Amino acid sequence: MTVEETRMSDMNIFLQETESIDYSNPIITKQVNLLKEKSTSNIDYIKNAYEFVRDKISHSWDVKTNLVSKNASEVLINKTGICWTKSCLLAALLRGNGIPSGISYQKLTRADDASDGYIIHALNTVYIRVLDKWIRLDARGNKATVNAQFSTEKEILAFTVRPELDEIDYKDNNPDLDKRLVEILHTVDVVMNIRTDFDLK
Numbered sequence: 001m002t003v004e005e006t007r008m009s010d011m012n013i014f015l016q017e018t019e020s021i022d023y024s025n026p027i028i029t030k031q032v033n034l035l036k037e038k039s040t041s042n043i044d045y046i047k048n049a050y051e052f053v054r055d056k057i058s059h060s061w062d063v064k065t066n067l068v069s070k071n072a073s074e075v076l077i078n079k080t081g082i083c084w085t086k087s088c089l090l091a092a093l094l095r096g097n098g099i100p101s102g103i104s105y106q107k108l109t110r111a112d113d114a115s116d117g118y119i120i121h122a123l124n125t126v127y128i129r130v131l132d133k134w135i136r137l138d139a140r141g142n143k144a145t146v147n148a149q150f151s152t153e154k155e156i157l158a159f160t161v162r163p164e165l166d167e168i169d170y171k172d173n174n175p176d177l178d179k180r181l182v183e184i185l186h187t188v189d190v191v192m193n194i195r196t197d198f199d200l201k
Contacts, residue, residue, distance in 0.1 A: 002172055003136065003173045006102075006127075011127065014100035014127065015095050016095075016175065017095070019182070020176060020182060021071070021092045021176065021177070023072065025072070025073035028096055031052075035093065035097070043128065045099070046126055050137050053090045053139040054148065057076070057080060057141070058079060059083065059140055060081060061191070062143060065080055065191065067080060070186060071085060071088055072085065072092035075088065083122045087139065087177075090124050099126065099129075101124055102124070102173045102174050103123070103174045103175075105170045105200050106120070106161055106167065106169050106170065107200070108159055108161065108167050109165055110195075113165065114165050118195075119194070120196040121140070121159060122177070123136055123158070124136065135151070135155070136157065138157040168199065172200075180198070
């Protein structure tokens with residue numbers, strides 16, 4: 001479903017625990033409580049959780065580690081993950097505090113052009129109750145060429161898709177990490193070897 005198609009009747013599936021979004025793990029629960037203590041409102045909690053994952057959890061490609069974190073708790077333990085599992089961690093921190101959250105995808109080139117193929121990029125959807133709206137947040141992690149920010153008014157994501165290079169913004173809303181991505185995480189040994197030259201449809 002798209003973000004716009006997500007109905008109130010669908011909300012429970014965006015609060016469920018999954019293998020990838022394992023928010024009852026004690027290390028997740030501890031971080032949820034720490035974030036609660038420093039937050040003054042629901043929106044403030046969402047912002048704090050988002051900035052924690054964006055800024056305190058390194059993107060595996062940026063730090064050139066071969067470590068493969070496979071779900072939310074492993075990302076928090078290892079302090080690193082790729083966008084797929086960083087989005088699982090943010091979803092876990094939100095769902096663990098009763099805030100509906102999902103995962104959205106983009107298909108992007110691995111390089112500046114399509115010469116090195118494509119990769120699926122993951123980001124988050126979050127339901128803001130007081131505003132009765134879904135927003136998307138990208139906790140990939142900022143660097144010189146990436147400046148994603150928290151906003152309830154407009155999307156400030158890590159990447160802008162380039163249709164001329166066959167990049168795709170699916171603008172979707174999924175309750176769990178795609179099974180094909182989960183399988184890749186459980187079979188790959190070196191994170192830099194991950195490739196996803198397929199469309200998510």
